[in-house]
Amino acid sequence: MKTHDLIDVLSLDDTPANVQWMQRRVGPAVLLAALLCLLIAETLWSVRSDMQEAVLLAAFWFKLGFAVSLALIAAWALPSAARPVGLHIQRVWYLLLPVVVIWVRAVGVLLDAPAADLPTLVYGQTWQKCSLLIVALALPLLVASLWACKEAAPSKPRLTGFVLGVLSGAIAASIYSLHCVEMSAFFIGIWYALGILVTGLLGLFLGGRVLRW
Amino acid sequence: MVSKQSTEPRSKLEEELSNLFLLGMKGEKQEYKHFLNVLSKYLRGYFYKKMQSAPDFVEDLVQEVLIAVHNKRHTYEPQEPLTPWLHAIAKYKYVDFLRAKKNEHLNDSLDDSQELWVEEIPQAFESHTDLTLLMSDLPESHRVAIELTKINGLSVKDAAQMSGLSESAIKVGVHRGLKKLATLIRKSHENT
Numbered sequence: 493m494k495t496h497d498l499i500d501v502l503s504l505d506d507t508p509a510n511v512q513w514m515q516r517r518v519g520p521a522v523l524l525a526a527l528l529c530l531l532i533a534e535t536l537w538s539v540r541s542d543m544q545e546a547v548l549l550a551a552f553w554f555k556l557g558f559a560v561s562l563a564l565i566a567a568w569a570l571p572s573a574a575r576p577v578g579l580h581i582q583r584v585w586y587l588l589l590p591v592v593v594i595w596v597r598a599v600g601v602l603l604d605a606p607a608a609d610l611p612t613l614v615y616g617q618t619w620q621k622c623s624l625l626i627v628a629l630a631l632p633l634l635v636a637s638l639w640a641c642k643e644a645a646p647s648k649p650r651l652t653g654f655v656l657g658v659l660s661g662a663i664a665a666s667i668y669s670l671h672c673v674e675m676s677a678f679f680i681g682i683w684y685a686l687g688i689l690v691t692g693l694l695g696l697f698l699g700g701r702v703l704r705w
Numbered sequence: 706m707v708s709k710q711s712t713e714p715r716s717k718l719e720e721e722l723s724n725l726f727l728l729g730m731k732g733e734k735q736e737y738k739h740f741l742n743v744l745s746k747y748l749r750g751y752f753y754k755k756m757q758s759a760p761d762f763v764e765d766l767v768q769e770v771l772i773a774v775h776n777k778r779h780t781y782e783p784q785e786p787l788t789p790w791l792h793a794i795a796k797y798k799y800v801d802f803l804r805a806k807k808n809e810h811l812n813d814s815l816d817d818s819q820e821l822w823v824e825e826i827p828q829a830f831e832s833h834t835d836l837t838l839l840m841s842d843l844p845e846s847h848r849v850a851i852e853l854t855k856i857n858g859l860s861v862k863d864a865a866q867m868s869g870l871s872e873s874a875i876k877v878g879v880h881r882g883l884k885k886l887a888t889l890i891r892k893s894h895e896n897t
Contacts, residue, residue, distance in 0.1 A: 493836040497855040503738040509779040576793035645777040
Protein backbone atom coordinates (compact mmCIF):
# COMPACT_ATOMS: atom_id res chain seq x y z
CA MET A 493 0.00 0.00 0.00
CA LYS A 494 1.26 3.47 -0.83
CA THR A 495 1.75 5.93 2.00
CA HIS A 496 -0.65 8.21 0.20
CA ASP A 497 -3.38 5.54 0.36
CA LEU A 498 -2.61 4.79 3.97
CA ILE A 499 -3.16 8.44 4.84
CA ASP A 500 -6.57 8.24 3.15
CA VAL A 501 -7.50 5.27 5.31
CA LEU A 502 -6.20 6.88 8.51
CA SER A 503 -8.11 10.10 7.91
CA LEU A 504 -11.32 8.13 7.47
CA ASP A 505 -11.07 6.46 10.85
CA ASP A 506 -12.81 9.16 12.85
CA THR A 507 -13.67 6.98 15.84
CA PRO A 508 -13.31 9.52 18.65
CA ALA A 509 -9.94 9.32 20.35
CA ASN A 510 -10.22 7.87 23.83
CA VAL A 511 -9.14 11.03 25.66
CA GLN A 512 -8.84 10.90 29.44
CA TRP A 513 -8.05 7.20 29.16
CA MET A 514 -5.99 7.51 32.36
CA GLN A 515 -9.00 8.60 34.38
CA ARG A 516 -11.52 6.50 32.53
CA ARG A 517 -9.70 3.24 32.16
CA VAL A 518 -6.63 2.98 34.36
CA GLY A 519 -8.27 4.62 37.39
CA PRO A 520 -11.38 2.40 37.53
CA ALA A 521 -9.36 -0.75 36.78
CA VAL A 522 -6.98 -0.09 39.67
CA LEU A 523 -9.80 0.86 42.05
CA LEU A 524 -11.77 -2.30 41.24
CA ALA A 525 -8.71 -4.48 41.67
CA ALA A 526 -7.92 -2.74 44.98
CA LEU A 527 -11.43 -3.49 46.16
CA LEU A 528 -10.97 -7.13 45.21
CA CYS A 529 -7.72 -7.25 47.18
CA LEU A 530 -9.41 -5.70 50.19
CA LEU A 531 -12.06 -8.41 50.01
CA ILE A 532 -9.48 -11.16 49.72
CA ALA A 533 -7.47 -9.78 52.64
CA GLU A 534 -10.59 -9.35 54.74
CA THR A 535 -11.71 -12.92 54.04
CA LEU A 536 -8.30 -14.42 54.77
CA TRP A 537 -7.18 -12.46 57.80
CA SER A 538 -9.80 -9.88 58.91
CA VAL A 539 -8.65 -6.51 60.20
CA ARG A 540 -6.40 -6.64 63.25
CA SER A 541 -8.45 -6.91 66.43
CA ASP A 542 -6.63 -4.17 68.31
CA MET A 543 -7.28 -1.54 65.65
CA GLN A 544 -8.76 0.94 68.14
CA GLU A 545 -5.54 1.05 70.13
CA ALA A 546 -3.31 0.83 67.07
CA VAL A 547 -4.65 4.01 65.48
CA LEU A 548 -3.40 5.94 68.52
CA LEU A 549 0.20 4.91 67.88
CA ALA A 550 2.55 6.85 65.61
CA ALA A 551 4.09 3.58 64.47
CA PHE A 552 0.80 2.50 62.91
CA TRP A 553 0.62 5.68 60.86
CA PHE A 554 4.23 5.39 59.76
CA LYS A 555 3.45 1.93 58.45
CA LEU A 556 0.27 2.91 56.64
CA GLY A 557 1.81 6.22 55.52
CA PHE A 558 4.82 4.43 54.02
CA ALA A 559 2.66 2.22 51.81
CA VAL A 560 0.05 4.85 50.93
CA SER A 561 2.64 7.49 50.02
CA LEU A 562 4.46 5.03 47.75
CA ALA A 563 1.17 4.29 46.00
CA LEU A 564 0.40 7.99 45.59
CA ILE A 565 3.84 8.81 44.21
CA ALA A 566 3.62 5.91 41.75
CA ALA A 567 0.18 7.07 40.62
CA TRP A 568 1.56 10.60 40.22
CA ALA A 569 4.49 9.37 38.11
CA LEU A 570 2.40 7.02 35.98
CA PRO A 571 0.82 9.43 33.43
CA SER A 572 4.26 10.72 32.43
CA ALA A 573 5.79 7.28 32.24
CA ALA A 574 2.97 5.77 30.20
CA ARG A 575 3.04 8.38 27.40
CA PRO A 576 5.49 8.80 24.53
CA VAL A 577 7.23 11.96 25.72
CA GLY A 578 7.40 11.39 29.46
CA LEU A 579 8.03 15.03 30.38
CA HIS A 580 8.17 14.34 34.11
CA ILE A 581 9.80 10.94 34.07
CA GLN A 582 12.12 12.04 36.90
CA ARG A 583 9.12 11.81 39.24
CA VAL A 584 10.00 8.14 39.61
CA TRP A 585 12.90 9.14 41.83
CA TYR A 586 10.47 10.47 44.44
CA LEU A 587 9.64 6.84 45.20
CA LEU A 588 12.81 6.81 47.26
CA LEU A 589 11.42 9.43 49.63
CA PRO A 590 9.14 7.20 51.76
CA VAL A 591 11.94 4.63 51.96
CA VAL A 592 14.33 7.25 53.33
CA VAL A 593 11.72 8.48 55.81
CA ILE A 594 10.98 5.01 57.17
CA TRP A 595 14.69 4.29 57.55
CA VAL A 596 15.33 7.54 59.39
CA ARG A 597 12.48 6.61 61.69
CA ALA A 598 13.95 3.11 62.15
CA VAL A 599 17.34 4.49 63.13
CA GLY A 600 15.64 6.92 65.52
CA VAL A 601 13.83 4.03 67.20
CA LEU A 602 17.05 2.05 67.46
CA LEU A 603 18.83 4.89 69.27
CA ASP A 604 16.19 4.72 71.99
CA ALA A 605 16.06 0.95 72.24
CA PRO A 606 18.51 -1.48 73.83
CA ALA A 607 20.69 -3.20 71.23
CA ALA A 608 19.34 -6.60 72.26
CA ASP A 609 15.96 -5.63 70.79
CA LEU A 610 17.30 -5.32 67.27
CA PRO A 611 16.40 -8.87 66.11
CA THR A 612 12.84 -8.38 67.35
CA LEU A 613 12.61 -5.03 65.58
CA VAL A 614 13.89 -6.51 62.32
CA TYR A 615 12.17 -9.89 62.27
CA GLY A 616 9.00 -9.36 64.32
CA GLN A 617 6.86 -12.47 64.30
CA THR A 618 5.89 -12.64 60.65
CA TRP A 619 8.95 -11.72 58.55
CA GLN A 620 8.91 -15.05 56.73
CA LYS A 621 5.55 -14.45 55.11
CA CYS A 622 5.15 -10.67 55.01
CA SER A 623 6.87 -9.88 51.67
CA LEU A 624 5.42 -12.93 50.00
CA LEU A 625 1.86 -12.09 51.04
CA ILE A 626 2.24 -8.52 49.76
CA VAL A 627 3.44 -9.79 46.37
CA ALA A 628 0.62 -12.34 46.18
CA LEU A 629 -1.99 -9.76 47.14
CA ALA A 630 -0.59 -7.37 44.53
CA LEU A 631 -0.96 -9.79 41.61
CA PRO A 632 -4.59 -8.95 40.73
CA LEU A 633 -3.67 -5.27 40.86
CA LEU A 634 -0.67 -5.76 38.61
CA VAL A 635 -2.66 -7.72 36.04
CA ALA A 636 -5.48 -5.16 36.04
CA SER A 637 -3.20 -2.15 35.73
CA LEU A 638 -1.09 -3.71 32.98
CA TRP A 639 -4.26 -4.56 31.08
CA ALA A 640 -5.56 -1.01 31.53
CA CYS A 641 -2.30 0.41 30.18
CA LYS A 642 -2.32 -1.69 27.02
CA GLU A 643 -3.50 1.36 25.09
CA ALA A 644 -0.72 3.46 26.55
CA ALA A 645 2.33 4.31 24.48
CA PRO A 646 5.27 4.38 26.88
CA SER A 647 8.66 5.16 25.37
CA LYS A 648 10.10 3.18 28.29
CA PRO A 649 7.85 0.12 28.67
CA ARG A 650 9.96 -1.50 31.38
CA LEU A 651 10.10 1.61 33.52
CA THR A 652 6.34 1.98 33.13
CA GLY A 653 5.92 -1.65 34.17
CA PHE A 654 8.06 -0.97 37.21
CA VAL A 655 5.91 2.02 38.21
CA LEU A 656 2.78 -0.12 37.80
CA GLY A 657 4.40 -2.85 39.90
CA VAL A 658 5.28 -0.41 42.68
CA LEU A 659 1.76 1.03 42.50
CA SER A 660 0.26 -2.47 42.82
CA GLY A 661 2.67 -3.54 45.55
CA ALA A 662 2.10 -0.35 47.54
CA ILE A 663 -1.69 -0.60 47.36
CA ALA A 664 -1.46 -4.26 48.40
CA ALA A 665 0.87 -3.28 51.26
CA SER A 666 -1.55 -0.56 52.40
CA ILE A 667 -4.32 -3.14 52.58
CA TYR A 668 -2.08 -5.73 54.19
CA SER A 669 -0.94 -3.22 56.82
CA LEU A 670 -4.47 -3.10 58.23
CA HIS A 671 -4.26 -6.82 58.88
CA CYS A 672 -0.71 -7.12 60.12
CA VAL A 673 0.37 -6.56 63.71
CA GLU A 674 3.99 -5.64 63.04
CA MET A 675 4.81 -2.09 64.07
CA SER A 676 8.59 -1.71 63.89
CA ALA A 677 9.90 0.74 61.29
CA PHE A 678 12.75 -1.72 60.63
CA PHE A 679 10.24 -4.36 59.75
CA ILE A 680 8.42 -2.01 57.37
CA GLY A 681 11.63 -0.68 55.87
CA ILE A 682 12.83 -4.19 55.08
CA TRP A 683 9.95 -6.62 54.53
CA TYR A 684 7.26 -4.26 53.28
CA ALA A 685 9.79 -2.53 51.06
CA LEU A 686 11.00 -5.89 49.77
CA GLY A 687 7.46 -7.01 48.88
CA ILE A 688 6.83 -3.77 47.00
CA LEU A 689 10.21 -3.91 45.27
CA VAL A 690 9.66 -7.49 44.09
CA THR A 691 6.25 -6.51 42.69
CA GLY A 692 7.96 -3.57 40.97
CA LEU A 693 10.54 -5.87 39.38
CA LEU A 694 7.81 -8.25 38.30
CA GLY A 695 6.10 -5.27 36.67
CA LEU A 696 9.36 -4.30 35.00
CA PHE A 697 9.73 -7.77 33.55
CA LEU A 698 6.11 -7.97 32.35
CA GLY A 699 6.03 -4.37 31.13
CA GLY A 700 8.92 -5.06 28.76
CA ARG A 701 6.73 -7.67 27.12
CA VAL A 702 3.15 -6.47 27.47
CA LEU A 703 3.54 -2.71 27.12
CA ARG A 704 5.60 -2.58 23.93
CA TRP A 705 3.75 -1.10 21.01
CA MET B 706 23.94 30.15 14.92
CA VAL B 707 22.50 26.99 13.46
CA SER B 708 20.30 26.35 16.44
CA LYS B 709 18.94 29.86 16.30
CA GLN B 710 18.01 29.38 12.69
CA SER B 711 16.28 26.11 13.31
CA THR B 712 14.21 27.06 16.39
CA GLU B 713 12.31 29.81 14.61
CA PRO B 714 10.78 27.65 11.83
CA ARG B 715 10.28 24.86 14.33
CA SER B 716 7.91 26.92 16.45
CA LYS B 717 6.03 27.89 13.31
CA LEU B 718 5.86 24.23 12.40
CA GLU B 719 4.63 23.41 15.90
CA GLU B 720 1.83 25.91 15.48
CA GLU B 721 0.90 24.66 12.04
CA LEU B 722 0.95 20.97 12.95
CA SER B 723 -0.87 21.30 16.25
CA ASN B 724 -3.60 23.40 14.65
CA LEU B 725 -4.14 20.78 11.97
CA PHE B 726 -3.93 17.91 14.43
CA LEU B 727 -6.39 19.41 16.91
CA LEU B 728 -8.86 20.11 14.11
CA GLY B 729 -8.35 16.53 12.97
CA MET B 730 -9.16 15.28 16.46
CA LYS B 731 -12.42 17.19 16.23
CA GLY B 732 -13.30 15.24 13.09
CA GLU B 733 -12.04 17.58 10.33
CA LYS B 734 -10.87 14.97 7.85
CA GLN B 735 -9.16 17.29 5.35
CA GLU B 736 -7.09 18.96 8.07
CA TYR B 737 -6.14 15.60 9.52
CA LYS B 738 -5.09 14.33 6.11
CA HIS B 739 -3.03 17.46 5.57
CA PHE B 740 -1.39 16.93 8.96
CA LEU B 741 -0.49 13.31 8.11
CA ASN B 742 0.90 14.42 4.77
CA VAL B 743 3.19 17.06 6.27
CA LEU B 744 4.27 14.64 8.98
CA SER B 745 5.06 11.90 6.46
CA LYS B 746 7.48 14.20 4.61
CA TYR B 747 9.45 14.95 7.73
CA LEU B 748 9.41 11.30 8.78
CA ARG B 749 10.81 10.33 5.39
CA GLY B 750 13.63 12.86 5.70
CA TYR B 751 14.40 11.70 9.23
CA PHE B 752 14.48 7.97 8.54
CA TYR B 753 16.30 8.41 5.24
CA LYS B 754 19.12 10.17 7.02
CA LYS B 755 19.23 7.59 9.78
CA MET B 756 19.14 4.51 7.57
CA GLN B 757 21.27 5.23 4.57
CA SER B 758 22.49 1.66 4.61
CA ALA B 759 18.94 0.30 4.36
CA PRO B 760 16.85 2.85 2.44
CA ASP B 761 14.26 0.25 1.46
CA PHE B 762 13.02 0.25 5.06
CA VAL B 763 12.45 4.01 5.11
CA GLU B 764 8.91 3.93 3.78
CA ASP B 765 8.01 1.01 6.07
CA LEU B 766 8.95 3.07 9.09
CA VAL B 767 7.14 6.14 7.77
CA GLN B 768 3.97 4.08 7.45
CA GLU B 769 4.45 2.41 10.81
CA VAL B 770 4.86 5.76 12.58
CA LEU B 771 1.81 7.21 10.82
CA ILE B 772 -0.27 4.29 12.06
CA ALA B 773 1.21 4.59 15.56
CA VAL B 774 0.52 8.33 15.74
CA HIS B 775 -3.04 7.63 14.68
CA ASN B 776 -3.62 4.69 17.03
CA LYS B 777 -2.05 6.45 20.01
CA ARG B 778 -3.51 9.90 19.46
CA HIS B 779 -5.31 9.71 22.80
CA THR B 780 -1.96 9.86 24.61
CA TYR B 781 -1.34 13.42 23.39
CA GLU B 782 -2.14 16.06 26.01
CA PRO B 783 -3.50 19.17 24.27
CA GLN B 784 -1.79 21.57 26.68
CA GLU B 785 1.62 20.16 25.76
CA PRO B 786 3.56 20.88 22.56
CA LEU B 787 2.82 18.41 19.77
CA THR B 788 6.18 18.16 17.98
CA PRO B 789 8.06 16.55 20.91
CA TRP B 790 5.25 14.02 21.23
CA LEU B 791 5.53 13.17 17.52
CA HIS B 792 9.30 13.04 17.75
CA ALA B 793 9.08 10.65 20.71
CA ILE B 794 6.89 8.27 18.72
CA ALA B 795 9.20 8.38 15.69
CA LYS B 796 12.23 7.76 17.87
CA TYR B 797 10.60 4.91 19.79
CA LYS B 798 9.61 3.18 16.55
CA TYR B 799 13.11 3.63 15.17
CA VAL B 800 14.73 2.15 18.29
CA ASP B 801 12.21 -0.69 18.31
CA PHE B 802 12.95 -1.40 14.66
CA LEU B 803 16.69 -1.55 15.33
CA ARG B 804 16.14 -3.83 18.28
CA ALA B 805 14.04 -6.21 16.22
CA LYS B 806 16.63 -6.22 13.43
CA LYS B 807 19.53 -6.46 15.88
CA ASN B 808 21.40 -4.60 13.23
CA GLU B 809 23.95 -2.35 14.81
CA HIS B 810 25.33 -0.78 11.65
CA LEU B 811 21.94 0.75 10.91
CA ASN B 812 22.30 2.77 14.05
CA ASP B 813 23.91 6.12 13.40
CA SER B 814 23.12 8.16 16.47
CA LEU B 815 20.27 8.35 18.88
CA ASP B 816 19.19 11.90 19.26
CA ASP B 817 17.26 13.91 21.77
CA SER B 818 17.38 17.09 19.77
CA GLN B 819 14.28 16.59 17.63
CA GLU B 820 16.15 15.80 14.42
CA LEU B 821 12.80 14.81 13.00
CA TRP B 822 12.07 18.36 11.92
CA VAL B 823 15.24 18.93 9.90
CA GLU B 824 14.41 17.76 6.41
CA GLU B 825 11.33 17.04 4.31
CA ILE B 826 11.20 14.49 1.52
CA PRO B 827 7.90 14.72 -0.35
CA GLN B 828 8.17 11.76 -2.72
CA ALA B 829 7.62 8.28 -1.31
CA PHE B 830 10.17 5.48 -1.52
CA GLU B 831 9.40 1.91 -2.40
CA SER B 832 8.45 0.09 0.75
CA HIS B 833 10.18 -3.13 1.69
CA THR B 834 7.28 -4.92 3.31
CA ASP B 835 4.05 -4.06 1.56
CA LEU B 836 1.25 -3.34 3.98
CA THR B 837 -1.15 -5.00 1.56
CA LEU B 838 0.69 -8.27 2.14
CA LEU B 839 0.44 -7.96 5.91
CA MET B 840 -3.22 -7.14 5.59
CA SER B 841 -3.97 -10.61 4.30
CA ASP B 842 -3.58 -11.74 7.92
CA LEU B 843 -6.37 -9.44 9.09
CA PRO B 844 -9.89 -10.74 9.67
CA GLU B 845 -11.90 -10.56 6.45
CA SER B 846 -14.22 -7.71 7.47
CA HIS B 847 -11.32 -5.52 8.66
CA ARG B 848 -9.34 -6.15 5.52
CA VAL B 849 -12.27 -5.37 3.23
CA ALA B 850 -13.04 -2.15 5.10
CA ILE B 851 -9.46 -0.91 4.77
CA GLU B 852 -9.12 -2.04 1.15
CA LEU B 853 -12.25 -0.16 0.16
CA THR B 854 -11.54 3.07 1.98
CA LYS B 855 -8.04 3.28 0.57
CA ILE B 856 -9.34 3.44 -3.01
CA ASN B 857 -9.08 7.16 -3.65
CA GLY B 858 -10.23 7.74 -0.10
CA LEU B 859 -13.65 6.28 -0.79
CA SER B 860 -16.08 7.64 1.77
CA VAL B 861 -17.47 5.35 4.44
CA LYS B 862 -20.87 5.60 2.81
CA ASP B 863 -19.58 4.56 -0.61
CA ALA B 864 -17.51 1.78 0.89
CA ALA B 865 -20.61 0.50 2.68
CA GLN B 866 -22.59 0.50 -0.54
CA MET B 867 -19.90 -1.28 -2.54
CA SER B 868 -19.40 -4.02 0.02
CA GLY B 869 -22.91 -4.48 1.29
CA LEU B 870 -21.63 -3.98 4.83
CA SER B 871 -23.22 -1.40 7.10
CA GLU B 872 -21.51 1.96 7.57
CA SER B 873 -20.75 1.21 11.20
CA ALA B 874 -19.26 -2.15 10.21
CA ILE B 875 -16.90 -0.30 7.84
CA LYS B 876 -15.94 2.17 10.56
CA VAL B 877 -15.33 -0.52 13.13
CA GLY B 878 -13.48 -2.60 10.56
CA VAL B 879 -11.09 0.25 9.71
CA HIS B 880 -10.59 1.19 13.35
CA ARG B 881 -9.87 -2.31 14.63
CA GLY B 882 -8.01 -3.25 11.48
CA LEU B 883 -5.55 -0.40 12.03
CA LYS B 884 -4.91 -1.55 15.60
CA LYS B 885 -4.26 -5.10 14.47
CA LEU B 886 -2.15 -3.90 11.57
CA ALA B 887 0.17 -2.12 14.02
CA THR B 888 0.77 -5.44 15.78
CA LEU B 889 1.34 -7.26 12.49
CA ILE B 890 3.92 -4.68 11.42
CA ARG B 891 5.88 -5.14 14.64
CA LYS B 892 5.85 -8.90 14.23
CA SER B 893 6.99 -8.63 10.64
CA HIS B 894 10.15 -6.78 11.74
CA GLU B 895 11.08 -9.73 13.88
CA ASN B 896 10.53 -12.23 11.11
CA THR B 897 12.20 -10.58 8.13
